[in-house]
Amino acid sequence: MSHINEEIKIDYLIIGAGVVGCALASALSRKFKNKSILVAEAGPRIAEGVTSRNSGVIHAGIYYPPQSLKAKSCIRGKNLLYEWALKKNVSHKNIGKLIVAKNEIESEMLDKLLSNAIESGATGLLKISSNELKNKEPDLSGVINAVFSSQTGIIDPYELAKSFKEDAESRDVMFLTNTKVFEISLSNNGMQKVSTTRGKIECEIVFNSTGLYADEVSALAGINKYKIYPVKGNYFKLRTKQKYNHLIYPVKNPKDAGLGVHLTIDMAGEYRLGPDVEYIISKEDFSAQEEKKIKFINAVEKLFGTKDFELSYDTCGIRPKLRSPTDDKEKDFIVSKDHPGMINFVGIESPGLTSAMALADTAIKLI
Numbered sequence: 001m002s003h004i005n006e007e008i009k010i011d012y013l014i015i016g017a018g019v020v021g022c023a024l025a026s027a028l029s030r031k032f033k034n035k036s037i038l039v040a041e042a043g044p045r046i047a048e049g050v051t052s053r054n055s056g057v058i059h060a061g062i063y064y065p066p067q068s069l070k071a072k073s074c075i076r077g078k079n080l081l082y083e084w085a086l087k088k089n090v091s092h093k094n095i096g097k098l099i100v101a102k103n104e105i106e107s108e109m110l111d112k113l114l115s116n117a118i119e120s121g122a123t124g125l126l127k128i129s130s131n132e133l134k135n136k137e138p139d140l141s142g143v144i145n146a147v148f149s150s151q152t153g154i155i156d157p158y159e160l161a162k163s164f165k166e167d168a169e170s171r172d173v174m175f176l177t178n179t180k181v182f183e184i185s186l187s188n189n190g191m192q193k194v195s196t197t198r199g200k201i202e203c204e205i206v207f208n209s210t211g212l213y214a215d216e217v218s219a220l221a222g223i224n225k226y227k228i229y230p231v232k233g234n235y236f237k238l239r240t241k242q243k244y245n246h247l248i249y250p251v252k253n254p255k256d257a258g259l260g261v262h263l264t265i266d267m268a269g270e271y272r273l274g275p276d277v278e279y280i281i282s283k284e285d286f287s288a289q290e291e292k293k294i295k296f297i298n299a300v301e302k303l304f305g306t307k308d309f310e311l312s313y314d315t316c317g318i319r320p321k322l323r324s325p326t327d328d329k330e331k332d333f334i335v336s337k338d339h340p341g342m343i344n345f346v347g348i349e350s351p352g353l354t355s356a357m358a359l360a361d362t363a364i365k366l367i
């Protein structure tokens with residue numbers, strides 16, 4: 001279909017087919033069986049935005065302020081995700097994660113992090129002894145305090161988004177790719193009018209799940225209160241004779257806008273390090289930053305306590321952050337009904353993949 005015939009009239013329009021839009025399409029169609037739903041995606045395929053460039057970690061909800069939407073969505077989303085992945089055969093592994101402190105200051109910060117996680121309701125967290133650590137990771141050295149998160153895992157983000165799409169399609173949700181929304185006219189007592197590159201759509205409610213572009217898409221509808229800062233995260237591939245069995249993270253510095261360069265293992269068993277944190281200007285700057293190698297080497301030497309490894313540039317992702325470069329604290333996820341006819345998802349950075357199903361439920365409660 002190159003053009004929408006005349007003007008499509010539907011009940012719900014979801015803009016953006018990343019993991020959040022796809023999870024929402026699945027949840028909405030399950031909840032409202034008699035509503036017509038369409039997903040408009042600007043790209044040629046689903047899940048090629050932020051969803052295609054991340055660590056693929058199922059987070060346990062350790063880092064976020066108790067009662068924040070990030071904490072609640074991550075903890076609930078993780079449980080929903082494991083259940084869904086099992087039922088739908090989405091590739092995933094409950095591999096577990098270690099957070100390791102290398103000095104007294106980090107050790108104190110790790111204890112605070114653990115208290116924060118427990119207060120948030122995160123489960124499966126355990127302080128482990130040096131003997132237990134040696135059993136889990138014989139090749140890791142120089143650690144003075146460690147926390148093990150048994151419920152942290154990894155998942156294939158594309159397979160996950162595809163499973164939501166297929167589930168939604170089984171209940172007649174329509175997905176239109178190469179369909180970029182460029183105009184939105186909201187009405188207080190009628191239908192919302194949306195112009196796309198493939199024609200016009202009228203609907204009752206517009207859901208904006210456009211990741212990095214959520215601020216620009218809400219502004220199309222006259223909602224100008226959001227600003228997304230693109231924050232790049234580079235990854236390097238790790239080759240080493242050492243063997244690591246879990247995801248391994250340093251202790252997050254509460255002031256930093258990232259978790260610190262850490263080891264992830266993908267579904268194919270490959271080791272990756274990253275992502276670092278750099279505020280950038282363009283939301284499309286995916287250029288390789290080979291020059292970051294020295295910084296990564298230093299971080300890895302400190303994390304693993306060895307120089308026996310090689311790094312090569314892998315890829316990068318861009319976070320849709322609400323936190324500006326001058327803010328000293330993270331901002332929460334926003335899921336907001338900004339107009340009777342429009343619900344916006346804004347600032348859906350990590351742990352957005354983990355939280356997608358819970359965020360979809362949050363939006364449904366706002367209808």
Ligand SMILES: Cc1cc2nc3c(=O)[nH]c(=O)nc-3n(C[C@H](O)[C@H](O)[C@H](O)COP(=O)(O)OP(=O)(O)OC[C@H]3O[C@@H](n4cnc5c(N)ncnc54)[C@H](O)[C@@H]3O)c2cc1C
Nearest residue numbers: 016018019020042049050051054057181211317352353354
């Ligand atoms: C480096 C990095 C590492 C991360 N690691 C993790 C992790 O390990 N675990 C975790 O839980 N989370 C992680 N995240 C966060 C997670 O990837 C995101 O929260 C999630 O993928 C966001 O999905 P989304 O659907 O909101 O956005 P996207 O995947 O970006 O989807 C938005 C879609 O909207 C489309 N779109 C944009 N504008 C328009 C328009 N005008 N019209 C139509 N369509 C439009 C885009 O083409 C895109 O397909 C990470 C993120 C980054 C950047």
